Amino acid sequence: xxxxxxxxxxxxxxxxxxxxxxxxxxxxxxxxxxxxxxxxxxxxxxxxxxxxxxxxxxxxxxxxxxxxxxxxxxxxxxxxxxxxxxxxxxxxxxxxxxxxxxxxxxxxxxxxxxxxxxxxxxxxxxxxxxxxxxxxxxxxxxxxxxxxxxxxxxxxxxxxxxxxxxxxxxxxxxxxxxxxxxxxxxxxxxxxxxxxxxxxxxxxxxxxxxxxxxxxxxxxxxxxxxxxxxxxxxxxxxxxxxxxxxxxxxxxxxxxxxxxxxxxxxxxxxxxxxxxxxxxxxxxxxxxxxxxxxxxxxxxx
Amino acid sequence: xxxxxxxxxxxxxxxxxxxxxxxxxxxxxxxxxxxxxxxxxxxxxxxxxxxxxxxxxxxxxxxxxxxxxxxxxxxxxxxxxxxxxxxxxxxxxxxxxxxxxxxxxxxxxxxxxxxxxxxxxxxxxxxxxxxxxxxxxxxxxxxxxxxxxxxxxxxxxxxxxxxxxxxxxxxxxxxxxxxxxxxxxxxxxxxxxxxxxxxxxxxxxxxxxxxxxxxxxxxxxxxxxxxxxxxxxxxxxxxxxxxxxxxxxxxxxxxxxxxxxxxxxxxxxxxxxxxxxxx
Numbered sequence: 420x421x422x423x424x425x426x427x428x429x430x431x432x433x434x435x436x437x438x439x440x441x442x443x444x445x446x447x448x449x450x451x452x453x454x455x456x457x458x459x460x461x462x463x464x465x466x467x468x469x470x471x472x473x474x475x476x477x478x479x480x481x482x483x484x485x486x487x488x489x490x491x492x493x494x495x496x497x498x499x500x501x502x503x504x505x506x507x508x509x510x511x512x513x514x515x516x517x518x519x520x521x522x523x524x525x526x527x528x529x530x531x532x533x534x535x536x537x538x539x540x541x542x543x544x545x546x547x548x549x550x551x552x553x554x555x556x557x558x559x560x561x562x563x564x565x566x567x568x569x570x571x572x573x574x575x576x577x578x579x580x581x582x583x584x585x586x587x588x589x590x591x592x593x594x595x596x597x598x599x600x601x602x603x604x605x606x607x608x609x610x611x612x613x614x615x616x617x618x619x620x621x622x623x624x625x626x627x628x629x630x631x632x633x634x635x636x637x638x639x640x641x642x643x644x645x646x647x648x649x650x651x652x653x654x655x656x657x658x659x660x661x662x663x664x665x666x667x668x669x670x671x672x673x674x675x676x677x678x679x680x681x682x683x684x685x686x687x688x689x690x691x692x693x694x695x696x697x698x699x700x701x702x703x704x705x706x707x708x709x710x711x712x713x714x715x716x717x718x719x720x
Numbered sequence: 721x722x723x724x725x726x727x728x729x730x731x732x733x734x735x736x737x738x739x740x741x742x743x744x745x746x747x748x749x750x751x752x753x754x755x756x757x758x759x760x761x762x763x764x765x766x767x768x769x770x771x772x773x774x775x776x777x778x779x780x781x782x783x784x785x786x787x788x789x790x791x792x793x794x795x796x797x798x799x800x801x802x803x804x805x806x807x808x809x810x811x812x813x814x815x816x817x818x819x820x821x822x823x824x825x826x827x828x829x830x831x832x833x834x835x836x837x838x839x840x841x842x843x844x845x846x847x848x849x850x851x852x853x854x855x856x857x858x859x860x861x862x863x864x865x866x867x868x869x870x871x872x873x874x875x876x877x878x879x880x881x882x883x884x885x886x887x888x889x890x891x892x893x894x895x896x897x898x899x900x901x902x903x904x905x906x907x908x909x910x911x912x913x914x915x916x917x918x919x920x921x922x923x924x925x926x927x928x929x930x931x932x933x934x935x936x937x938x939x940x941x942x943x944x945x946x947x948x949x950x951x952x953x954x955x956x957x958x959x960x961x962x963x964x965x966x967x968x969x970x971x972x973x974x975x976x977x978x979x980x981x982x983x984x985x986x987x988x989x990x991x992x993x994x995x996x997x998x999x
Binding site: 536691699 | 733734737740741742745747748749750751752754755767768769770771811812814815817818822824830833834837839840841843844845846847848849850851852853867868870871872874878902903904907920928931932934935937939947948949951952954955964967969971974975979980982983986989990991993994
């Protein structure tokens with residue numbers, strides 16, 4: 420029996436573990452190894468160069484630009500997404516008419532509509548928005564703002580605006596997912612809690628800030644981390660949507676794009692690996708900081 | 721008096737809520753609707769008044785997209801994603817089950833090894849991954865992509881199915897063991913059928929995730945493009961310059977199956993995608 424049990428455990432684990440080790444773990448470890456070499460990615464020969472790649476990285480203006488662009492996304496994406504998703508989730512849950520607290524009519528429709536961008540591939544979304552943001556006055560975005568007497572703007576062709584266009588598309592695509600997430604968490608809060616707050620004379624707004632937010636804190640905290648990781652990536656969107664990609668004038672460069680360009684186009688696999696290592700630690704630090712800073716006592720209900 | 725005031729206030733709050741929600745619905749839906757309508761327009765119409773309908777629906781845009789191999793890319797995506805999801809679900813639930821139900825030395829270590837994979841984006845390891853796949857001669861092959869997709873889907877699948885197997889009652893499996901069923905039989909005949917709801921949610925998550933995957937095929941399958949790669953090259957590819965009707969027909973072909981499937985299964989899709997994040 421005992422023998423059979425261990426044979427079974429090994430039998431079930433061996434294939435997935437080998438697959439995972441070969442395609443996931445080993446490339447991650449190799450990234451660290453190659454970051455200390457001058458490997459081009461083409462020739463089989465390379466030398467150990469110590470920390471030279473990291474020193475070079477420290478003085479690399481383009482990488483620094485990419486880093487600060489990621490920071491803009493890192494701050495903007497979670498803040499706007501979480502705020503909008505919370506607002507919509509609140510309106511869906513307590514915006515209804517009637518005695519006590521009701522969900523709003525059409526709740527189901529809104530959830531289906533808002534979630535839609537989440538199911539479509541990033542390249543599809545990127546192509547659509549790239550055309551919407553065309554600089555001509557007939558572009559969809561300019562035509563719409565024209566009604567309000569604004570624009571026309573250059574959008575992705577403007578070095579000052581392009582990054583914010585990327586941020587907008589990221590937020591636009593993420594809100595629905597977090598709305599559904601917050602909505603599910605809110606629905607699991609017993610109705611009595613909201614009703615008790617109402618009977619005590621609390622306004623909708625104070626109910627939201629004092630009752631809903633604390634009860635959702637765990638979910639919000641997880642969302643910060645996921646959105647931060649998404650903001651550190653942004654590769655697919657930038658690659659497909661922006662001019663260059665990464666332009667104009669490198670205004671939409673992000674670290675992931677630098678890795679792909681240096682590693683595959685410029686034949687600097689070692690240098691690109693060093694960027695990967697920096698990004699790895701950055702991800703780790705940001706996740707740890709976010710979990711730490713936002714830590715609160717868990718509320719049981 | 722007090723109740724009346726509350727009710728009137730209620731109505732205005734509800735109206736304001738609807739206005740905000742309807743505005744956002746428009747912001748989300750209009751780009752997709754506009755793109756779908758544009759697929760039946762001429763290039764001149766697409767860059768004319770964006771709010772107009774086509775004078776004469778240009779269905780030949782779809783023929784032209786078909787002539788540009790959209791069917792082949794679609795087929796490549798279907799093959800890779802079918803293989804990837806089946807293998808992911810099989811291997812992922814095997815690992816999750818063993819880790820959830822059989823205590824042995826190293827159990828926690830293996831669990832964290834898989835779980836930690838959820839944290840890090842794939843492009844951190846992209847450069848070496850390319851050379852690993854190349855060294856096996858698996859660049860631009862179906863089986864290469866299927867194996868890589870599976871490996872990168874395992875962390876999430878194992879993490880979620882692990883939690884799911886823990887919630888299942890042990891009594892049925894124990895009864896089966898007493899009746900002389902082997903461990904393997906218990907897993908395939910008893911536990912997997914019981915785990916159907918969890919398997920379904922995670923399968924949907926993986927289907928969408930792998931269908932929309934772009935970074936992996938872009939680097940690992942340059943000579944056998946999948947649909948997302950083909951879409952991504954629409955803007956940069958000279959072939960489509962000045963033929964925007966074809967570009968949008970191409971997009972429509974990529975979008976419509978996903979939108980139809982989403983509308984048919986939105987409940988499962990939403991719970992499948994969010995349950996993973998909620999733990």
